Amino acid sequence: MRNILNKFKVLFYNPIIVYLILIIGIGVVAIQSASPLFKINYAATHDNNAFKQLLFIGIGAVIAVFIIIIGIERIRALRWWIYGFWMIPLLGLFAYKKLHLPIPFVKDLNGAVSWYELPGGLGTIQPSEFMKIGLVLVVADIIQRHNERYPHIRRTFKTDLNLLMKIMAAIFPPSILIFIQPDSGVTMIILFFIAIMIFSSGIQWRYILTVGGIVIVLIATFILLVGVFPEFLTGTLGIDAYKLSRFFGWFDPFGTMDKDGMQLAKGLLAIGSGNLIGNGFQSAHVYFPEAHTDFIFAVIGMDFGLIGTLITITLCGLFDYEILNTATLNRGHYNSYVCIGIFGMLFFQQIQNIGMTIGLLPITGITLPFISYGGSSSLSYMILFGIVLASYIEGIKIKHNEVDYHERTLYLKTKAYIKDNVKFDD
Numbered sequence: 001m002r003n004i005l006n007k008f009k010v011l012f013y014n015p016i017i018v019y020l021i022l023i024i025g026i027g028v029v030a031i032q033s034a035s036p037l038f039k040i041n042y043a044a045t046h047d048n049n050a051f052k053q054l055l056f057i058g059i060g061a062v063i064a065v066f067i068i069i070i071g072i073e074r075i076r077a078l079r080w081w082i083y084g085f086w087m088i089p090l091l092g093l094f095a096y097k098k099l100h101l102p103i104p105f106v107k108d109l110n111g112a113v114s115w116y117e118l119p120g121g122l123g124t125i126q127p128s129e130f131m132k133i134g135l136v137l138v139v140a141d142i143i144q145r146h147n148e149r150y151p152h153i154r155r156t157f158k159t160d161l162n163l164l165m166k167i168m169a170a171i172f173p174p175s176i177l178i179f180i181q182p183d184s185g186v187t188m189i190i191l192f193f194i195a196i197m198i199f200s201s202g203i204q205w206r207y208i209l210t211v212g213g214i215v216i217v218l219i220a221t222f223i224l225l226v227g228v229f230p231e232f233l234t235g236t237l238g239i240d241a242y243k244l245s246r247f248f249g250w251f252d253p254f255g256t257m258d259k260d261g262m263q264l265a266k267g268l269l270a271i272g273s274g275n276l277i278g279n280g281f282q283s284a285h286v287y288f289p290e291a292h293t294d295f296i297f298a299v300i301g302m303d304f305g306l307i308g309t310l311i312t313i314t315l316c317g318l319f320d321y322e323i324l325n326t327a328t329l330n331r332g333h334y335n336s337y338v339c340i341g342i343f344g345m346l347f348f349q350q351i352q353n354i355g356m357t358i359g360l361l362p363i364t365g366i367t368l369p370f371i372s373y374g375g376s377s378s379l380s381y382m383i384l385f386g387i388v389l390a391s392y393i394e395g396i397k398i399k400h401n402e403v404d405y406h407e408r409t410l411y412l413k414t415k416a417y418i419k420d421n422v423k424f425d426d
Helices: 002-011 015-033 035-041 047-070 070-078 079-098 129-151 157-180 186-199 203-230 230-236 240-252 262-273 296-329 335-358 375-419
Strands: 106-109 112-118 123-124
Touching: 002 047, 002 070, 002 375, 015 035, 015 047, 015 296, 035 047, 047 070, 047 375, 070 079, 070 129, 070 335, 070 375, 079 106, 079 112, 079 129, 079 157, 079 186, 112 129, 123 375, 129 157, 129 335, 129 375, 157 186, 186 335, 203 230, 203 240, 203 335, 230 240, 262 296, 262 335, 296 335, 296 375, 335 375
Parallel strands: none
Antiparallel strands: 106 112, 112 123
C-alpha cells in the first residue's frame, strides 16, 4: 500500500495533471456551448453531450489509475494481447463491409463502417481509437529490442531496413483495415506517430531525409493534381470524388460556400465573429455543422474569442511539452518510445484539427483530443494519459537509481583516494 501511495506522491511534482484538468474543463464548457448548434441537426435527441463526455473521461480516469498502480512493465507484457484484442473488432467491421457478413452491432453511417453500437443506448465504440494504444505499445517494444540488439555503433543499412520491416509488419494489417472502413483520419494519425517513433529510434538520418523528401514530393504532387487534373485522380486512380471535394472547399471556401466550402467558410466566419473576448456562452452566432466534434475549436473562437483560443493552444502546448519531458526522463528505455508515440498522436491531431478549422489544412474529420466530443476518443486518450503517468513514475525511479549509483561511485572513489593520499596527524 505504501508503494502505491508513493507512486501518487511522485505525481504531485508533475504539472501535466493540472494542464489536463484545465483542457478537459475547456472541452466540457465548449461542448455545452455548442449544444444550440447541435440541436439544429439533432432536434429529436435529448442527449447531454457534456455529461456523456465527463462520463467517458471519468471511466478513463479509473482505468488510468489502475495502469499507474500495476506499472508500465505489466502493460508492456500485455502489448500483443491488447493489439490482438482490438484486431478482432476491426476484422468484424471488414467482414461486414467487404464480405457482407451479418456482424451484430455494426453501425453503418453514411457508408463508413467504423463503429459498433453499444447495448442499452450507451452510444457507440470505435475500435480504431483503441488500436492506436496497441500499436504504440508494440512498436515501442520493437524499437527498444532492436536497439538493444544493435547499438548505435553497429547500425547499418541492413539493420535499419530490418527495423523498418518489423514495424511495417506490425502496423500494416490494422492500418489497411482502418483505411478500408474508410477512416483516412485515424490512418493518418497512425502513420504520423509511427513516423515520429521511427525518427526517434536512432535510424540513420540520410534514410529519414530521403523518405521524408519523397513523402513531401508525393503530397505536393497530389495537391497539384487535385487542383489541376482532378479527373485523373477520380477516373484513372479511382479516388472517391467526395474525398476530393474537401480539397475544393479548402482551396476556395467562400467561392464554394453553397456546397463544398460551406463548413470551412462558416467556421471561419464563426471564429472571426468572436473578436477578442467572444460572443458569449451558447451564442450560436454562426451556424456550422459538427460544432461539438470536428469544429469545436470554432466554437471556442466564436463564444470565447481570441483569448479563449490562445488559452486553449497554450495549454495544449504545455501538455505536449510535459509528455516530451517524460520521454526525456526515460531516455533510452521502452517508456521513452511510448511517450514519443503518444506525443505524436496528440500533436498531429491538434495541428490538423486547429489547422483545418482556420483554413490552413484540408478538412479530414480529425477531432481535438480531450476537447472535442467523442466517447471512444476521450476514453482511449485517458488510457494513454495513464500510460504517460506510469512512465513518468518509472522515469523518476530510473533517475533516482542513477543518482544513487553515481553518488555511491563517487563515495567509493573519494574513500579510496583519502585512504591512499591523505595522511592525518596524530
